[in-house]
Amino acid sequence: MTKQAQYTSIASAAFNEYLDNQIDLPVLISRLREIELQVMHDDDEEEETDKVLWFRFFEGDPLETSISDIEKDLSDPVHPNSRILLQGIALGLEAGELQVHYS
Template structure:
């Protein structure tokens, strides 16, 4: 599942806005879906087949998860749930250490 470094800065900006409470969860998901649509569009230009690939994120080195946009939406929708807090810490840690990766596959 190839790493998409040219989308990392955009994703970093979007996640930072969310952590800074400049955007809400709905806007975060919308912006992440826009990144995914752009990647799908780029791929379809190179290949005539319809893709079933999706964007997923690795927030820090050693992060074994392949966190999708749907995972983010589900986990962050209930701020009192422990997995929500864990995900937020992972995002913040990854951004602070410049380790966020965007993957598409």
């Protein structure tokens, strides 16, 4: 159970609201955690607890960015990782390439 296409629109909406300064980081993380809880609930292999929700923001994105990675990187807006992540999110949303995965 890896790609979660049915949650892409919900995640995209949350990321767009964050980029548009309609929600702050804690609200973004909360919404992403809600998606993760729903995916965990839907997972037939419940005994595996080491699975996490992660994102690919654009085609060719080599990273598997978890919610914890997002929270850590965006919590320090002046850090280069924050700017890189924000650019990746914006690029992926603009191109419609955001992917939600769970593994």
